[in-house]
Amino acid sequence: MLDVIIIGAGPAGLTAAIYTSRRSLSTLIISADIGGQVIKTYDIENYPGFDNISGLDLISKFREQATKFGAKIENAEVKKIEPKNGTFIVSTASASYDTKSIILAFGKKPRELAVPGEEKLKGHGISYCATCDAPFYKGRDVAVIGGGSSALDAALLLSKYASRVYIIHRTAEFRGEQHLIDRLKSNPNIEIIFNTEVLEIKGDNTVTSVILKDGKEIPVGGVMVEVGYVVDRKLAEGLVNIDQTNQIIVDNRQQTSVPGIFAAGDLTQTPYKQVVISAGEGAKAALSAFDYIQKLEGKKGIIADWH
Ligand code: NAP
Numbered sequence: 001m002l003d004v005i006i007i008g009a010g011p012a013g014l015t016a017a018i019y020t021s022r023r024s025l026s027t028l029i030i031s032a033d034i035g036g037q038v039i040k041t042y043d044i045e046n047y048p049g050f051d052n053i054s055g056l057d058l059i060s061k062f063r064e065q066a067t068k069f070g071a072k073i074e075n076a077e078v079k080k081i082e083p084k085n086g087t088f089i090v091s092t093a094s095a096s097y098d099t100k101s102i103i104l105a106f107g108k109k110p111r112e113l114a115v116p117g118e119e120k121l122k123g124h125g126i127s128y129c130a131t132c133d134a135p136f137y138k139g140r141d142v143a144v145i146g147g148g149s150s151a152l153d154a155a156l157l158l159s160k161y162a163s164r165v166y167i168i169h170r171t172a173e174f175r176g177e178q179h180l181i182d183r184l185k186s187n188p189n190i191e192i193i194f195n196t197e198v199l200e201i202k203g204d205n206t207v208t209s210v211i212l213k214d215g216k217e218i219p220v221g222g223v224m225v226e227v228g229y230v231v232d233r234k235l236a237e238g239l240v241n242i243d244q245t246n247q248i249i250v251d252n253r254q255q256t257s258v259p260g261i262f263a264a265g266d267l268t269q270t271p272y273k274q275v276v277i278s279a280g281e282g283a284k285a286a287l288s289a290f291d292y293i294q295k296l297e298g299k300k301g302i303i304a305d306w307h
């Protein structure tokens with residue numbers, strides 16, 4: 001019987017693991033990938049303590065710190081979570097684990113455009129991760145779709161490789177950060193196309209063009225879809241309370257509707273999705289799990305002046 005299973009190994013999950021393992025709770029992180037969305041960011045300038053660090057480097061430090069304190073990591077996808085007499089069984093395709101508590105921290109996945117051509121050309125010119133795939137677009141014209149910070153980041157990165165970057169946004173106002181907008185507007189390699197939508201992505205074996213709402217066809221050798229992220233509700237639905245956007249409802253201690261199940265990071269309702277906020281929620285979820293287990297064992301839990 002483990003003390004805690006953390007599902008997800010992004011900033012929330014790994015920070016939670018640093019805290020639970022440092023409190024000597026037996027901790028297993030199960031995650032389909034290590035790093036989550038943050039490893040897609042090549043340039044983090046707002047994580048305290050670092051002027052500038054890549055997502056990959058930051059997550060390596062988180063991971064090193066978590067495993068140093070004894071947390072174990074299993075690279076697998078969690079298929080099922082079942083409550084059992086006040087504890088839980090967490091199953092992957094090849095193993096099942098009993099645990100006293102769970103921290104859900106599996107983040108979000110990229111929203112798809114849902115237009116003709118997308119399903120067929122995914123991985124054949126259509127990408128959802130600029131940091132992973134930018135070098136593949138060397139010398140090609142590329143369309144970035146979206147108007148948030150992720151799309152702006154992607155366009156700026158791609159401008160270093162692609163011969164021309166079109167950023168296509170459905171309104172005339174970006175919602176990403178102003179300093180990214182300023183950098184974008186002063187980049188001669190990026191063309192902004194406002195007030196339109198991509199209705200189709202064309203190509204046989206690889207992307208050759210996009211069709212816009214006004215019927216215009218833009219020849220491109222790649223498409224970067226950056227239209228936000230959604231919570232995959234497979235695991236949470238029917239287990240804990242979620243809102244209409246599938247985000248997990250938590251209280252100010254990261255407690256979900258089920259005692260013993262906590263949630264942290266981008267999959268909760270907390271606004272302002274940022275690495276530092278996910279890490280903070282991970283720390284809170286971990287301390288709440290510690291408090292929960294202490295009380296299960298008849299101990300007093302965390303005593304502090306807010307009680
Ligand atoms: P986001 O802020 O939710 O923006 C999504 C963008 O995609 C919006 O501009 C939206 O258009 C557009 N969009 C949504 N559905 C669409 C569709 N079906 N077709 C066309 N366009 C569509 O997502 P994000 O940029 O991935 O950012 C997610 C979170 O991470 C945000 O909180 C962001 O601040 C944070 N983030 C921060 C940084 C940073 O700090 N540097 C970098 C990346 C991400 P509308 O504007 O018209 O709704």
